Amino acid sequence: MPDPQWLSPEEQRAWVPLAALLFRLPSAFDSQLQRDEGLTFASYMVLAMLAELPSRTMRMSELAAATSTSQSRISRVAGGLERSGFLARSVDPRDGRAVLARLTDAGLAKVQAASAGHVRTVRAAVFDRLSPEQVGQLAAIGTSLIGEDWGEAIDSGRPAASQRRGT
Amino acid sequence: MPDPQWLSPEEQRAWVPLAALLFRLPSAFDSQLQRDEGLTFASYMVLAMLAELPSRTMRMSELAAATSTSQSRISRVAGGLERSGFLARSVDPRDGRAVLARLTDAGLAKVQAASAGHVRTVRAAVFDRLSPEQVGQLAAIGTSLIGEDWGEAIDSGRPAASQRRGT
DNA sequence: CCGGAATATTTGCAGCTGCAAATAAAGTAA
DNA sequence: TTACTTTATTTGCAGCTGCAAATATTCCGG
Numbered sequence: 001m002p003d004p005q006w007l008s009p010e011e012q013r014a015w016v017p018l019a020a021l022l023f024r025l026p027s028a029f030d031s032q033l034q035r036d037e038g039l040t041f042a043s044y045m046v047l048a049m050l051a052e053l054p055s056r057t058m059r060m061s062e063l064a065a066a067t068s069t070s071q072s073r074i075s076r077v078a079g080g081l082e083r084s085g086f087l088a089r090s091v092d093p094r095d096g097r098a099v100l101a102r103l104t105d106a107g108l109a110k111v112q113a114a115s116a117g118h119v120r121t122v123r124a125a126v127f128d129r130l131s132p133e134q135v136g137q138l139a140a141i142g143t144s145l146i147g148e149d150w151g152e153a154i155d156s157g158r159p160a161a162s163q164r165r166g167t
Numbered sequence: 168m169p170d171p172q173w174l175s176p177e178e179q180r181a182w183v184p185l186a187a188l189l190f191r192l193p194s195a196f197d198s199q200l201q202r203d204e205g206l207t208f209a210s211y212m213v214l215a216m217l218a219e220l221p222s223r224t225m226r227m228s229e230l231a232a233a234t235s236t237s238q239s240r241i242s243r244v245a246g247g248l249e250r251s252g253f254l255a256r257s258v259d260p261r262d263g264r265a266v267l268a269r270l271t272d273a274g275l276a277k278v279q280a281a282s283a284g285h286v287r288t289v290r291a292a293v294f295d296r297l298s299p300e301q302v303g304q305l306a307a308i309g310t311s312l313i314g315e316d317w318g319e320a321i322d323s324g325r326p327a328a329s330q331r332r333g334t
Numbered sequence: 335c336c337g338g339a340a341t342a343t344t345t346g347c348a349g350c351t352g353c354a355a356a357t358a359a360a361g362t363a364a
Numbered sequence: 365t366t367a368c369t370t371t372a373t374t375t376g377c378a379g380c381t382g383c384a385a386a387t388a389t390t391c392c393g394g
Contacts, residue, residue: 005283011294014302017309018293019212022193023235024313031352040380045186061342068190073381075344080380097342097389119173126185127178129311135181137304142184144296146191198382207350227373240351242374247350264359264372 025125032121037114042069043077044118047086047103047111056103059092063101068146086110192292199288204281209236210244211285214253214270214278223270226259230268235313253277 007015029041039047045067050056058066064074078101081087086107092098103111127135174182196208206214212234217223225233231241245268248254253274259265270278294302 006286007289007294010299010302010306014306014309015289015293017313018305020235020313021309022189023209026189026193027237027352034352042190042380059342060344068187070194070382071343072345072383076380079344092342095342095390099343116172122174122182126182126312127174129314130308132177134304134308134311135177137301138185138308139177139181141297141301141305141308142181142188144301145293146184146187147296194382201382209350228371237352238373239353239375243350246374258359259372262360262372266373 028125029121033114033118036117039114043081044114046077046081047107050103051108051111057100060099060101195292196288200285203284206281210248211281213244213248214274217270218275218278224267227266227268
């Protein structure tokens with residue numbers, strides 16, 4: 001393997017556009033949803049995840065995992081959605097530590113109203129620009145990237161066990 | 168074409184993991200850089216872009232375009248990096264409206280010190296999980312997605328010309 | 335049943351971000 | 365030169381986010 005200290009030319013050809021996407025896509029979705037529905041990309045995802053379940057209910061921690069975000073973030077987003085009347089929180093009767101978030105009828109109506117515009121934006125930004133083959137490749141790539149471990153492998157920004165001076 | 172109102176099953180298979188990545192990757196890079204170098208992913212990118220030029224200099228607007236972010240964001244990030252002594256800003260002598268950002272020696276040293284850890288994280292989160300073919304596919308996909316137009320096509324979250332009630 | 339460890343959420347604080355308005359300089363036409 | 369339009373950047377304000385500490389509850393061993 002080449003110098004793991006830097007990226008190979010092929011990797012850079014993939015890294016540059018990927019980094020650009022990480023800045024652009026979230027901004028694009030956030031601003032469309034904010035402008036048209038007063039929602040954040042994160043808050044929309046929360047509503048969308050809940051809307052997919054027959055029970056419209058999920059524990060806060062499951063919601064965090066489902067949307068790939070931190071618990072503190074989910075807690076605040078849920079707080080805002082609750083204030084807006086789109087979801088209601090209640091302590092889980094089976095485990096007093098857990099909190100269940102349930103989409104209200106108003107919340108369901110909100111996602112349904114917002115989905116069309118959001119999907120249109122997702123298409124314009126992503127799918128309309130890819131061939132069917134690429135959509136398949138993207139699915140495979142994305143799935144590989146979010147696989148199993150995460151905290152462990154990713155968080156290891158620290159040197160393999162050298163360079164670490166000090167105490 | 169199928170109901171553009173929603174995503175096809177194949178598209179959803181690509182969208183779900185992509186959305187997860189849009190939440191996870193920025194967080195992962197931000198927290199590694201913050202923890203180890205006191206930098207933001209955005210501020211690191213600014214330093215890295217400047218470091219690639221022999222002149223180590225770029226106009227604020229070019230910097231914004233190069234990093235795919237807004238001008239206001241670049242303005243603040245540059246302000247912070249300047250306060251830290253990593254870059255210096257000066258009015259462009261050829262155009263009084265423009266501001267030139269120049270990486271200082273301390274700034275160059277900073278990127279060089281931070282790059283190893285950052286690259287390690289990028290590998291752990293992305294390249295170590297993809298085959299060489301996938302890296303090539305990702306490069307092609309990413310390039311397609313950030314092509315030509317953007318504001319125009321993406322910003323059109325608005326209905327084709329209906330649904331628009333009120334003034 | 336008691337005390338400590340583990341789990342689930344929330345929140346204080348500080349920093350980052352976007353939008354839209356403000357500021358400044360350059361370009362253009364008369 | 366003057367007035368008006370366009371381009372480049374910064375900044376006030378309000379909202380969002382993460383980290384780490386604070387809370388609350390359950391689990392476990394004796």
